[in-house]
Amino acid sequence: MTAFWLAAAALLLVAFAFLLIPLLRGRRAQAEEDRTALNVALYQERVAELDAQHAAGALDAAQLETGRGEAARELLADAEQAEGAQRKLGRWLPLAMALLMPVLGLGLYLHWGASDALKLSQQLATEPKNIEEMTARLEETVRLQPDQAEAWYFLGRTYMAQQRPKEAAPAFGRAVELAGRQPELLGQWAQALYFAGGQKFTDEVRSLGEETLRLDPQEPTTLGLLGIAAFEEQRFVDAVRYWERLVATLQPNDPSREPIQGGIARAREQLAARGESMPEAPPPAAPLAIKVSVSLAPELAAKVQPDDTLFIFARAASGPPMPLAAKRLKVSDLPVEVSLSDSDAMMPQLKLSNFAEIRLVARVSRAGTPTAGEWVGQSEVLKTAEVGDQKLVIDRADQK
Known part of the structure; x- marks a missing residue:
């Protein structure tokens, strides 16, 4: 902030210079011009008087020349003294304006300016010393910029890291309100509500979890949460299934794999203690x-x-924006028939068969960018379970 105020003061001095220097110069020039005009008029009047006396015979030629010389000397003397002769009328008005200008500018800045945002941006430029300082910065960010969905999301994550789910839940709710019902946001919101409610699997939590898995069947936070809820309710078969789906989405070196696999083992032990076993998994669908x-x-x-x-x-149709399955060809291949299947999945956990509704897109991109191009054709929303052979016509400009 010190650098900001120093810069503001420097700009203020420049503004003073632009305002006062031309004004003072103008007044001085005007005063000098008026004094010079008066002196010339007096000189001309004196010369005319001498000429009249000479014509009347009161002065001879020598006296006339002497009188003219004295008048000329007086004119030159007055011109040399004109620099110090300035009028004081109206001098205080520009000075008062110059003094009022910074006061008025400061008042307007304090009312409409963004000093808080400037201070926050300077704080964010340095790394926080601890999680409490990070939390304070995020709280200030959402206060100054309440429409920033990312700030609300990270504030919710920070609250959860501090075991403050009752504060995290409304933060995630606000993020969903601003950014839309994205699976990751819904999963975090459901988890915060679950812990904020004393680890009770309420109807609201259940509804959010189901909605999340409809949008993204492999959303990890939701799979973990539903597994915990199923284990607490002694639905051990469901717990095993949720957690096994979660493990399948994790990388081999993910540190969370081991505790999740431990939970699966405990759920199986509970089943065995009750004399039950996991039902046979249904044969994999084609x-x-x-x-x-x-x-x-x-x-x-x-x-x-x-x-x-x-x-x-x-x-x-609703869920992650990345393609589930894709083919890359050239315009010279058109017309063409291709097959999109689970084997073309861009990521193992994002298969066509995992989503209830999809949309097919064909895009021509001169730059070779799949997310934007010149021409596009796309289908309506299709139900995956009922989809058959499809036809796409590339027929309109790409708006992305």
């Missing part, structure tokens, strides 16, 4: 495959190049 025929609208034939990249992919 991998989902969708045949997609793609063509180019005739009116676009002259607007594309044979080497332009063609992306054909499927993505979840």
Whole structure:
């Protein structure tokens, strides 16, 4: 903040210079001009008087020249003294304006300025010393910028790290309100509500968990939470299934794998103690495959190049934005028929068969970027369980 006020003071001095220097120069020049004009008029009047006396015979030629010389000397003497002769009328008005300008500017800045935001930005430029300082910064951020979904989300995560779920739950709720019902946000919100309510699996928590898994069947926070809830309710079969799905999404070196696998083992022990066993897993379903025929609208034939990249992919209608399955071809391959299946999954946990509704997209991108291009064709929302062979026509400009 010190640097800011020093810079403001320097700018104020520059403003003073622009305001006062031309004004003072102008007043001095005007005063000098008025004094000079008066002296010249007096000189001309004196010379005219001498000429009249000479014409009347009161002065001879020598006396006339002497009188004219004295008048000229007086004019020069007055001109030399004109620099110190300035009028004082109106001098205080510009000085008062110059003094009032910083006061007025300071008042307007304190009312409408962003000194708090400036101070916060300087704080954020340095690494927090501890989690309490990080929390204070995030709380100040959401106070100054209440429409920042990311700040609310990280504030909720920080509260959870401090075992403060009752404060984390409304923070996640605000993030969902601002950013939309994204699976990750819903999962974190449900988890915060679960712990804020004394680890009770309420209807609200259950509803949020189910909604999250409809959007993203492999959302890890929700799978872990539902596994915990099932274990607490002694639904050990459900706990095992949720946690096994969670383990399948984790990397081999993920440190959370071991405690989750320990939970699975304890759930199986509880089943064995009750004389029960895990039911046989249903046979795996045949991998989902969708045949997609793609063509180019005739009116676009002259607007594309044979080497332009063609992306054909499927993505979840509601859920993660990345493609679930994709193919990369060239415009020269059109018309073309491809098959999108679980084996084309971009990530093992994001398979076509894991999502209830999908959308098919074909995009032409001259730059070879799958997320944006020049021309596109896409399907309506399709139910994965009922989808059959599909046709796509690339027929309109890409708006992304």
